[in-house]
Amino acid sequence: MPRVICTAKMCEFGPHFEILQAAGFEVDTVPTDVDLRKEPHRVVEQVQGYDAVLAGAEIYSREVLAQLPDLRIVSRYGVGFDAVDLAAADDLDIAVTITPGVNHHSVAEQAFALLMGVARLTRSQDQAVRRGEWERALTPRVWGSTIGIVGLGRIGQAVATRAIGMGMHVLAYDPFANQEFVDQHGIKLVSLDDLLAQSDYVTLHLPVTPETVDLINKDSLAKMKQGSVLINTARGGLVDEDALIEALQSGHLRAAGLDVFKKEPLPVESPLIKMDNVLLSCHIGGLDQESHRDAYAMAAHNIVKLYQGEWPEECVVNLKQTPDWKWTR
Secondary structure (H helix, E strand, O other), rough: EEEEEOOOOOOOOOOOOHHHHHOEEEEEOOOOOOOOHHHHHHHHHHHHHOEEEEOOOOOOOOOHOOOOOOOOOOEOOOOOOOOOOOOHHHHOOOOOOOOOOOOOHHHHHHHHHHHHHHHOOOOHHHHHOOOOOOOOOOOOOOOEEEEEEEEHHHHHHHHHHHHHHHHEEEEOOOOOHHHHHHHOOOOEEHHHHHHHHHHEEEOOOOOOOOOOOOOOOOOHHHHHHOOEEEOOOOHHHHHHHHHHHHHHHOOOOEEEEEEOOOOOOOOOHHHHOOOOEEEEOOOOOOOOOHHHHHHHHHHHHHHHHOOOOOOOOOOEEOOOOOOOOOOOO
């Protein structure tokens, strides 16, 4: 009987158990007191002997994968795959899958929660009222402002439609944008430099790749409009946090709304924690009840399909040169 270990957060409940068990899999979960993100050295210990892992954000480096000879599939919960060494997975003939199309509405809502929280001073207003103080301030109106969306995939598109509903002017940067969507919604495609210079709010919706690491850095931050706001619900690796802190401290940026960070959980000694013009959340952009259900279902179906000889092409992110991949080596 093939075996699956579920390591993703909150994997104790969801449709994946029924889906996998119905296909003949033995399904286990990591102990609730084990956090593989905080204890990466325990990944091999927990995944050893399993054919597939329904994985969270724990790291699957070449060293880790090489110590898991039985592993055939890393089925990621979510759309990110930067925690997996894809080249190593290719070399070891391990399929890596993601769950596209299930959490874009959730991430878009979180992006706007951060944007509106920053725009309406939600954090400082809440704290002032709790202190018995009545601090009123004038802030720029969101309606009529310009939002720049960096990455116009499913999530970027979900942000765009919400921005249009909020009366915002929408700019986007994406070399591979869906032109039909752009035309339908009247979105203006521009270069990244033009987007940074013209946007009141810049929101990031790209994966982390060697080309996008620290895309937002000292130089790109300097190109952003004076008094603008950065929103990041994508990946912490997209932003040079030291450069961002400097831009926020200098006043060049008015504020930032951040759901993701270079190191997660965000270390308590990070200057971001003490900054009044930063709104923080703990990487919950892709989490709501519906996306949780659908992501776990798709992650389980990806394992089942590969086991049964199907190839879920939209979900497999590696083995591009291995169309005849088989479960049995």
